[in-house]
Amino acid sequence: MHHFAYRRGVSHASVLHAEEVDLCALADTVGTPFYCYSTATLERHYRVFAEAFAAAPDTLVCYSIKANSNLGVLTTLAALGAGMDVVSEGELRRALAVNVAPDRIAFSGVGKTKEEMAFALDEGIFAFNVESEPELRALSEVAASKGLEARIALRVNPDVDAKTHHKIATGKAENKFGVPFDQAPSLYRQAVTLPGIMPAGVHMHIGSQITDLSPFRNAFALLSELVGTLRGGGITIDFVNLGGGLGIPYRPDEAAPPLPTEYAALVKEAVGDLGVRLLFEPGRMIAGNAGILVSRVLYVKPNQTKTFTIVDAGMNDLIRPTLYEAHHQILPLVEPTPETPTRITDVVGPVCETGDYLALQRPLPELHAGDLIAVMTAGAYGAVQASQYNSRLLVPEVLVSGDRYCVTRPRPSYDDMLAAERLPEWI
Ligand SMILES: Cc1ncc(COP(=O)(O)O)c(C=O)c1O
Numbered sequence: 476m477h478h479f480a481y482r483r484g485v486s487h488a489s490v491l492h493a494e495e496v497d498l499c500a501l502a503d504t505v506g507t508p509f510y511c512y513s514t515a516t517l518e519r520h521y522r523v524f525a526e527a528f529a530a531a532p533d534t535l536v537c538y539s540i541k542a543n544s545n546l547g548v549l550t551t552l553a554a555l556g557a558g559m560d561v562v563s564e565g566e567l568r569r570a571l572a573v574n575v576a577p578d579r580i581a582f583s584g585v586g587k588t589k590e591e592m593a594f595a596l597d598e599g600i601f602a603f604n605v606e607s608e609p610e611l612r613a614l615s616e617v618a619a620s621k622g623l624e625a626r627i628a629l630r631v632n633p634d635v636d637a638k639t640h641h642k643i644a645t646g647k648a649e650n651k652f653g654v655p656f657d658q659a660p661s662l663y664r665q666a667v668t669l670p671g672i673m674p675a676g677v678h679m680h681i682g683s684q685i686t687d688l689s690p691f692r693n694a695f696a697l698l699s700e701l702v703g704t705l706r707g708g709g710i711t712i713d714f715v716n717l718g719g720g721l722g723i724p725y726r727p728d729e730a731a732p733p734l735p736t737e738y739a740a741l742v743k744e745a746v747g748d749l750g751v752r753l754l755f756e757p758g759r760m761i762a763g764n765a766g767i768l769v770s771r772v773l774y775v776k777p778n779q780t781k782t783f784t785i786v787d788a789g790m791n792d793l794i795r796p797t798l799y800e801a802h803h804q805i806l807p808l809v810e811p812t813p814e815t816p817t818r819i820t821d822v823v824g825p826v827c828e829t830g831d832y833l834a835l836q837r838p839l840p841e842l843h844a845g846d847l848i849a850v851m852t853a854g855a856y857g858a859v860q861a862s863q864y865n866s867r868l869l870v871p872e873v874l875v876s877g878d879r880y881c882v883t884r885p886r887p888s889y890d891d892m893l894a895a896e897r898l899p900e901w902i
């Protein structure tokens with residue numbers, strides 16, 4: 476019943492058809508816009524990834540919470556045994572809230588505060604992915620002051636082009652992430668001498684939505700070389716964290732991105748002989764095609780040159796189209812008849828910005844006020860990047876499983892929105 480085909484983009488249909496919830500009825504109950512996530516698809520994606528590494532039993536898949544931090548989504552993945560990759564105390568608290576064991580949590584990010592380090596140390600997380608020398612020193616101070624030891628991997632920037640959108644590439648020298656490859660050996664030597672620091676791994680994450688395996692191949696070859704160098708210098712490396720980044724299909728007609736099994740074969744080739752524990756941090760690959768954004772058409776507005784389809788979801792709810800020129804397929808929730816004409820339209824939101832669009836010049840079955848649409852592949856980097864811009868209420872999130880659903884993040888009220896702030900009271 477919960478059919479899913481990763482390669483052919485059939486996953487687009489899975490949220491609509493693999494689950495048995497009537498989305499139109501749900502839209503009437505919950506109100507639009509709302510995000511809707513499929514439990515079956517989340518589970519399937521996690522398993523497809525984890526099972527690709529079944530031959531490497533010492534593997535820890537740390538779902539990257541930043542892609543979708545909804546507590547319903549995290550509960551679903553935690554139940555499958557997922558570890559978690561976090562980048563803030565907030566994300567760490569989410570992982571703990573769904574009972575992920577601390578020793579299955581890795582902490583990344585270029586700007587961890589000492590307070591965040593202290594909290595993570597007290598909780599006993601598996602490792603910190605350290606991104607700079609000053610961060611290493613700060614972590615040493617915090618850990619030593621507590622009489623604790625922080626297991627660390629240095630995040631190494633291999634200066635490899637991930638061939639993805641420039642705003643989501645993280646492994647080039649000009650990006651803020653990680654320490655330069657050439658400086659890594661001396662930083663590890665320094666790390667060994669620092670109190671409260673136990674270097675144990677190497678971390679690399681070169682970017683997101685990577686659809687060509689060659690950047691991974693180049694990066695992991697460098698990582699493997701570095702592990703050899705470090706071991707040659709007497710430093711014990713017992714795990715490597717290869718990050719996330721595996722791309723997914725956004726268009727039904729696009730070339731299939733690499734399969735997790737193909738990625739796993741490459742990993743085996745590059746680092747299989749190192750005898751280390753493998754960590755991964757997939758986000759988009761697990762959540763992206765497990766979610767849609769459901770929205771209702773408010774008005775159809777033709778002008779001299781084009782037609783605007785104005786819907787009730789905007790850039791504040793899904794910023795990817797305008798921020799990354801991202802393509803999200805749009806499907807009418809009610810299947811059009813063969814007689815329905817196709818119209819080219821800009822699908823825009825209510826926000827007062829010219830950049831407030833979900834699709835530009837898109838051929839779509841003719842839409843009318845009141846029609847419901849699904850913005851596909853919105854499960855990753857959708858709700859998590861939503862804002863209240865224009866004082867719009869944060870979009871609700873719904874998790875479905877078979878014919879059941881739960882509103883895991885209800886729509887706030889305007890009173891909630893106003894109660895979160897204070898009228899000025901000068902001190
Ligand atoms: C350190 C780190 N790990 C994991 C991820 C997750 O990446 P993706 O969602 O592309 O798998 C990211 C985001 O790019 C990241 O910065």
Ligand SMILES: N[C@@H](CCCC[NH3+])C(=O)O
Pocket residue numbers: 541643683684795799855856
């Ligand atoms: N937010 C980006 C991905 C960023 C990955 C985080 N390092 C997107 O929507 O594609």
